[in-house]
């Protein structure tokens with residue numbers, strides 16, 4: 001019953017098989033191999049765009065390199081105040097961008113509304129001195145498991161366009177967001193105005209594989225130099241590429257994300273049947289955020305459930321976590337078993353028994 005993160009599981013079988021297949025023999029190093037080239041072409045095909053692709057091995061590197069490409073040292077990059085790039089990357093984007101500043105904006109469920117960004121940018125303009133804003137970074141899905149629809153992204157992109165900002169998407173959970181949004185990868189990114197995407201693979205079944213996908217070709221050279229300078233040109237690129245090849249083949253990445261999202265929906269629905277439990281935000285992708293009575297939290301932990309407590313800063317208006325309650329995050333993944341979901345629900349009480357008896 002480990003729901004601490006989608007990183008707690010290993011890699012999926014198709015990904016591992018692809019790595020084993022790619023392991024034999026000698027191939028050119030540093031990305032000049034055929035497997036890397038194939039993955040670059042495959043991603044361009046999936047996104048219906050002649051995009052530039054850079055393979056890296058962590059999501060933090062993908063984000064930091066992308067944001068450094070969009071933001072000069074004297075520039076400002078906007079994001080949600082609880083975004084991973086602001087709260088969890090220990091200054092990596094600022095470090096890679098030689099000191100650029102990240103500014104955090106509010107929004108329910110860690111989601112940014114176009115109006116919030118527009119107001120902030122207008123206020124900046126009216127200030128006497130300000131760091132020029134260069135980029136906006138949004139997370140798909142958000143830190144609270146919400147999914148941006150193409151129209152919401154397009155509205156943010158329009159604000160960016162008006163103010164001369166580039167738009168970055170942190171897609172550590174891109175596949176989960178995509179299957180939830182029910183549109184094409186292109187519609188969820190460049191067609192809606194995204195300039196650069198950090199395309200996650202690791203959380204959804206790779207060992208350590210992410211891709212920075214640059215839709216605006218003009219940015220590719222700068223990013224390429226930054227990837228090299230930042231120590232992220234991998235000599236055995238074929239083994240990172242092989243992970244993504246196995247990941248993308250036969251819609252494995254989409255099936256894995258659908259499974260994770262289904263497990264989260266089952267968990268969320270079951271938990272809401274438990275007396276005293278409510279969800280802080282709706283379950284839209286593969287994360288569930290229940291507000292639990294403290295006694296139930298203790299019961300679940302004693303039963304062996306593993307999960308993290310979570311921030312209550314972007315709760316909807318009027319919602320609050322009471323003194324005898326705790327807000328927690330449960331994450332499901334490609335490898336979450338239905339049995340584990342049902343055992344947790346059973347341990348949680350009545351709603352669980354009902355779900356398990358289905």
Ligand SMILES: Cc1ncc(COP(=O)(O)O)c(C=O)c1O
Nearest residue numbers: 058059060061084139170172202
């Ligand atoms: C939204 C988001 N972005 C980026 C990352 C970074 O990934 P990594 O841990 O591979 O650096 C994470 C990881 O938890 C994440 O949740």
